[in-house]
Amino acid sequence: MEALNVVLGGEIGALPTSYLGIPLGAKSQSYKIWNNVVERCEMKLARWKSQFLSRDGSGKEAWRSGNKNLMNQSKALKMKWLWKFNNEEQSYWKKVI
Template identity: 40%
Template sequence: MTGLKINYNKSVLIGVNCSNEEVELACKMLGCKNGSLPMNYLGIPLGANPRRIETWKPVIRKVEDRLKGWKSRYLSKAEKLVLIKAVLNNLPMYYLNLFKMPKAVATKITSLQSRFFWEKSDGMKGMAIVSWSLIQKPKSHGGLGVGDLVLTNAALLFKWWWYFDKKECPL
């Protein structure tokens, strides 16, 4: 009805519990390529083990790349706080919705955030005045409201359990 057609030249067929011969035959019939897991689909690594740090490297790289573009020596603590809360905390959300984040990845991202926040105006490593756990606490509990990625990850994953329990899954 819409006139959309499948572009088989861009399509990939991945066989699951099939022999290579069967997959090759299907690929020839459809005119598509033979693929294998792991692969990326819509930015999510299919077939990759989310418990391995290697799977999370693109997320860590995004955070590091974003920090490289910001000149922290020209920013006040308030401006750094806004950037951490608005940008850095939201970069891994897509992954956090689907996978449980390993502790090492959470530690790495938190360390990048804290290093950026405490960096001095001359670009040198600064001294932390208060603990990062206090900064992560909500404002109502005396913190700055940065949030904890581990708790955010748990909440997002529990959301799926709740959807499936209520049988109201949006998918």
């Protein structure tokens, strides 16, 4: 480990430790070890849900598309592909079509 540390740098730690919030080297079947991970995931999912889901008039949850107009976005994407089809002579997908 010392030789690797000289080459790679960093520090030599001890187990159990955590990496990106996930416990390493601990007994993985212990519920106490995973409580913190589960709580953090639940908090992140709750934030995600509030950002991308909203309740409609009937109280049901529906996907929120933000401020984007999906019809305009779809038209713009189609126009982009038409432009590429017209201007790119050697593209593989043009040969297939």
